[in-house]
Amino acid sequence: MDAEAVSLEGRIFAGVENSSSGEVGQSTIFTYHQDQDIIWAEYSGGSIIRGYLVGTRRGEKLHFRYAHLSTSKETSTGVCDSTVEILDDGRVRLHESWAWESRPETGNSIVEELK
Template identity: 35%
Template sequence: MIDYDGRKFRKAGDGAAAVAVYRQEDDVVWAEFAGGEVRRGAIAGTQRENGVLHLGYTVVLATGEVICGHTVNTPEVAEDGHLRLREVWERYGPHAATGVSYLDEVS
């Protein structure tokens, strides 16, 4: 298992994106974040033995829109040696969507 506790991640390629500091207790992983277009966000879920995270999320945007969904994050090692999380996500509600994005570990 990967120890995610204390690791920081932000959306890949977006230096202004919110930084989430992950916390972990046993297989439970969670984080809160704010910044950029995000007024407040939270994730919580579990880590599987292979380091993959299964998370639910809720985000309040600067516009006041609330977004909820689920994501499966698969860890990869980036060129610089830091972790990169490949997110396969699904958003629920009136703006339902699916996609793939990346989170990069930051120092």
């Protein structure tokens, strides 16, 4: 399967790894959508009550901004660049490099499709 050709529409992901300054964890669930080169997702779970991301896709590269509300009732925003990887079992893994816009930290994370 080609990472550039696989659609993200309707795929459900969960956090696998994250930098210490991140808020996404294994209990955070993302539901992705894709319409041609436009992507968006809703996410929640763990320390996040509700979150949204929106952006674009070029081949295996995603670029988006995100905003969410944490369980401490604080809003956070940031920007993320991701690379799509197809795992041997056909699931999708996203390698993410992100930076908060609402505070100074940056980090890396991985989310994987649930089966």
